[in-house]
Amino acid sequence: GENVEQHPSTLSVQEGDSAVIKCTYSDSASNYFPWYKQELGKRPQLIIDIRSNVGEKKDQRIAVTLNKTAKHFSLHITETQPEDSAVYFCAANQAGTALIFGKGTTLSVSS
């Protein structure tokens, strides 16, 4: 089955800096890679996703890149703000069971 590894587990940046979170997956059949953000005490919510026919996708300050050959994908947050502080989960789809999640990255943005 699919296995998703996520790094780093914690990330601390200064406000205005960029943050990058990386994930690798094992199943070459996976073709959908979403990112979820979970603020403290809240539910996870989708912030961006990418499909295997696309190499990069942007939405304002966040972007996701996908390298199918290397089986890894990354979340990039530019000009970080304190409200970006949260736990971020990457995921990859697996036939029959929907999404397999990484273990999460706790991002702290200090002002």
Added chain:
Amino acid sequence: EAQVTQNPRYLITVTGKKLTVTCSQNMNHEYMSWYRQDPGLGLRQIYYSMNVEVTDKGDVPEGYKVSRKEKRNFPLILESPSPNQTSLYFCASSDRPNTGELFFGEGSRLTVL
């Protein structure tokens, strides 16, 4: 408003006392799933359901049961809870489980003493 509703949100119980966490969605989604979230372990899938009367095990199904008698409801049953089931539980639903957004409930924090 489109939503996934879980109850109870918080529960403290004792070992062996059967409990049910309810989950209901109003988006007519065929797919529903339960996850548990533990520090350092991320979101792990317990059970999922592709449609009414169709359920299957996820990665960590031991000690749990589910049922899907109606499309909107997907209760999680702990027949004999144990302390290692102390966790934060999330129910989720989707109309495209492999290629679309998962909508999560607000979570149920369960403590088993």
